[in-house]
Amino acid sequence: MLERLEGLRIIANAQALDAAVWPNGSRVFRLAADDVFLLGDGEVHLDDPHAIVELETGFSGMSMEPAAALDWLESTCEWELPGQRPAFAQGAVAGLAVKLWFDETEVFVMTASALAAELEERMP
Amino acid sequence: MNEFIEAKVALQWQQPKAAYDVVIVGGGGHGLATAYYLATRHGITNVGVFERSYIGGGNSGRNTTVIRANYGIPEAVRFYQRSLELFASLEDETDRWIMHNQKGLLWMTHTEHGMRAEKARAAVNTAFGAKTRYVEPEEIKEICPQIDLSGGGKFPVLGASYHEEGATARHDRVVWALAEGAMHRGVHVHQRAPVTGLLRDGDRVTGIETPDGPVSAGVVVSAVGGHVTTLASMAGLRLPIRSHPLQAFVTNHYAQAFDAIAASTDLLFYMSQTARGEMLLGAEIDRQPSYSYRSGHHFLESCAHRAMTLFPFLRDLRILRQWTGICDMSPDYSPIMGKTGVDGFLVTTGWGTWGFKAIPVGGEQMAQLIATDKTPELIAPFSLDRFARDRTLADRGSAGTH
Amino acid sequence: MSLRITCPHCGVRPLEEYLYGEVPVVPDDVVGDDARDLDRAFMRANTEGVIRERWFHAMGCRRWLWADRDTRTDEML
Structure with missing residues (x-):
């Protein structure tokens, strides 16, 4: 059975995503150059003041x-x-x-x- | 040998002349029908048809041979109804068996809004002379016993418009009958005769260029399928046409009779049984414009999957052949016929996925236009300038291919 | 074999993963606002040859890409 996932959807510039430090044990799905779906707990540090970080429950x-x-x-x-x-x-x-x-x-x-x-x- | 070979069609090939009253570019159904009606209705026989390959080798030989008039707008219903009637009398008129077969066409719907659309179709058809009525699932099952009305549980059949006069005919026989009828009366048809350019005198088109030299003409008619924008560009004309591939396939022999023509606009496929007993299926056009005859497995898979939703018996059949035609799509899914604004250059194009059914009426009306220099009332709405006049004839829902 | 298109993010994928994006070009010799509007809305070169076009990778990264394709053969360049 596929279960509904709770993760973070992160839209940010590509360089910031390339350089991001992801929480330990998290799983990073790089959907596009500027688009990440993140499964895992913890703080995300991004060098992009315009980054959009939202709860994503659509997968x-x-x-x-x-x-x-x-x-x-x-x-x-x-x-x-x-x-x-x-x-x-x-x-x-x-x-x-x-x-x-x-x-x-x-x-x-x-x-x-x-x-x-x-x-x-x-x-x- | 197969069951279709009968008395030889007497086609008398001639050498091209240096000049014709009328030059028709494209020896498919529409070009040959134009020549046929010029010769039979107007006594105009100094006509040369130039076909780059063999007659009927383009879209006339690549379609699914459905003849119907169940369109969604008055102009189209009247036009295609005329074609349906001309098709029905073509065998008597030409004394050739084109295997015309009235089957009735079921146009199924699986949604509430689709039911409204098919009821509206039946109403507009009835009002403008085509025989179409809305039918409930019980009657659909009587007309077409093979159908799974539950649609595999996902696409239940809620109703259909039933177009009793829907028919099929054998595509190459239509082409041969028209070619023979025209050539008997003196029309020249040239195969392997590509047109490489247009002769112009100022803005006027005065003839064609061919590898064997120029041929002058009183009027040049483009009845080209697939390459019309290229030809028109030689006359300095831009057309609202995009050429898209459309694929189709046939299965091996299905041992039972499948009498009706079945279509579903929601599932986007249409199916009929050929005289050989094969099931003939087509679906939607490819999304990207292309001139390639490439066929793909994806189309087979998705079309077969959708068709099996309504007709589970197809599971036991095998696909025999698939092929591709190049469809000239107009923005409003209606044909473009008549004068172009360029003197001496007429077009019959925009035949998209609805060209075969219009072969006789398209030829008849273009012939009348050429003979009288007046646009006949029946095709006046389909003129090229409708786009500039903001009088487009949107009828996408009747194409069956979108 | 399906036609294949290379997505810079996802890799080589079959045509069926993409949606088509037309790029209409109004030629310079079409003059006048009305004529250019008409041309942009309806008229097309419908080129037999190489065209520049866009594809949307609907089943992958969901981003637009540019491609060159020969419409006579469907070869992606």
Whole structure:
């Protein structure tokens, strides 16, 4: 089941995001050069006075076991999955806009909450 | 050999002349129909049709062959209804079997606003001469027993407009019948004869350039599909046209009869059964303008998925062929016909995804315009200057491809 | 194989992840305010050849990018 996530949405200039110090143990999804979704607790320090930092509850996600996840992704992605770990990637998975986090222990699958039920139907 | 080969069509090829009264660029349905009606209705036979490839090899041979008049605005309903009637009598008139087959067309809807739109369609059709009525799900099931009215639980069929006179015809036979009828009466049709430029005298277009030399003409008609803006630019004319690919496919043989033509504007697909028993499906245009005939797997996947939502039997079929045509899309989803503001240069274009069904009426009306030098009342609303006059004919909801 | 477009942030992705963004260009020889408005609203070069266009990476970073494409072949340059 995909669960609704509570994180921070951070819009700031790209240099500030590149140089940001993220809280220990947090997970940083770099959605675009100027756009981050952050999962984790703690203070964020950004060198951008115009940065927008808001609570973001619009995504849902779930953790998958790496082998099963890769099996599924390889049959439903038309693009090359990242080889290194950890890695963030986003694109069409099973025809829906999906964001993925890969590390040694899991593949974290995330999508807009509005698409979560549809994505679940398309998961193994 | 296949079941479609019959008595040979007698096409007599000629050498191009140095001058014609009328030069038609493009040997597809619209170009050949214009030549055919010039010859048969107006006795104008000093006509040369120049086709860069083979006749009917462009969009006339790449469409899904649906003939219908269930449009959403009065001007279009009257126009396409005339075409539907001309199509119905074309076999008798040409003595050629074009495999015209009246099937009835179901235009399904799955939303409240779609129901209102289809009821409005039925009303405007009835008012302007087309036979369309709104039908409830029970009757849809009677007309088309294969349908899953629940739409897989996600797209329940709430109703449909039913266009009884909706029909199909065999595309290449239409082209051949018109070519033969025109050529018998003295019209020249030239294949592998690209037009590389336009002859001009001041602002007036006076003929065409071809690799074999110039050909002068009293009037040049562009009946080009896909490359009309390129041709028009040679006359110094800019057109409100974007060329987009449209893909279609057929399955292998479906052993049962599927009598109706089925379409869903919400799910964006349309389907009919060919005389061979194949299921023929099309969907929406590609979003980016392009002249490429590239076909893609994504289209097959998404179109098949949507069609199976209403017709689960398609799961057991296999896709045999897919292909692509290049559609000249006008901003208001209506054709652009007639005078252009450039003397000696007429266009019949903007045929988007609705060209095949208009072949006879388009040819008839363009022929009348050429013969009389007066824009016929039926096509006056479709003139190019409507955009400057703020009289666009928006009818996107009737294209079935958006 | 789908047409592929390279997103500078996300990488190479199939066409279906993107929305198309048209870039209308009114030629300099169209003169007069009304004529230029008409041209901008409706008329198009509809070029057979290389065009400069925009794509929106709807299923990825949700940002616009610029691309050059040959409309005769769909080759991305």
